Amino acid sequence: MKQPLALSHYHSALRIALCVIAIVLVFDSGLIDKRTTTLSNGAMDYLASAVGVYVGVAPNDVNILTARITELEQELASKDREIAVGLNTTAAGGQNSGTSTLILSVILFILLVLIVLNYVLDYLRGSRNNIVNNFR
Numbered sequence: 318m319k320q321p322l323a324l325s326h327y328h329s330a331l332r333i334a335l336c337v338i339a340i341v342l343v344f345d346s347g348l349i350d351k352r353t354t355t356l357s358n359g360a361m362d363y364l365a366s367a368v369g370v371y372v373g374v375a376p377n378d379v380n381i382l383t384a385r386i387t388e389l390e391q392e393l394a395s396k397d398r399e400i401a402v403g404l405n406t407t408a409a410g411g412q413n414s415g416t417s418t419l420i421l422s423v424i425l426f427i428l429l430v431l432i433v434l435n436y437v438l439d440y441l442r443g444s445r446n447n448i449v450n451n452f453r
Contacts, residue, residue, distance in 0.1 A: 331435070335428050342421040361417070 347354030374380060 328435075331428075331432055335425070335432060338421065338425050338428060342418065342425055345421060346418045357417070 343349065344353050345357045347357075
C-alpha cells in the first residue's frame, strides 16, 4: 500500500530539517535578542578551539616557562594586531556573525525552493495520474 504524500517519512524529514535550520538561523542572527548572537559566536569559537590533536611531553621547569613565554608572546601579538586593525575587543558580533547568517540564509532558501519544487512535481504527477485513471 502506497503511503499518502502528506504522511511520508521523506516529507516529515524535510519539514523537520527546515524547521531546525530556521530556528538556528533566527538564533544565530540575533533577531530576538542580541545576546543569542554573542552566545552563538562564543559556541563556535569554543568548538573551533576544542577540536584538535594535542601531543605533549612530561612537564618540567623549562617546558612550563617556555609554554608561558609562548602564551604571552601570542597575547602580545594578538593585541598588536587588534591595535593595528583598530578593532574594539568589547564589541559583540562581527564579521563571523554576518557570514554565518548569510550561509544559513542561503541554505534555508535552497531548502525552501527544493521543498516547493517537490510539492509542485508531486502535484503534477498526481494530476497526471488522475487524468490517466479517468480515461481507463
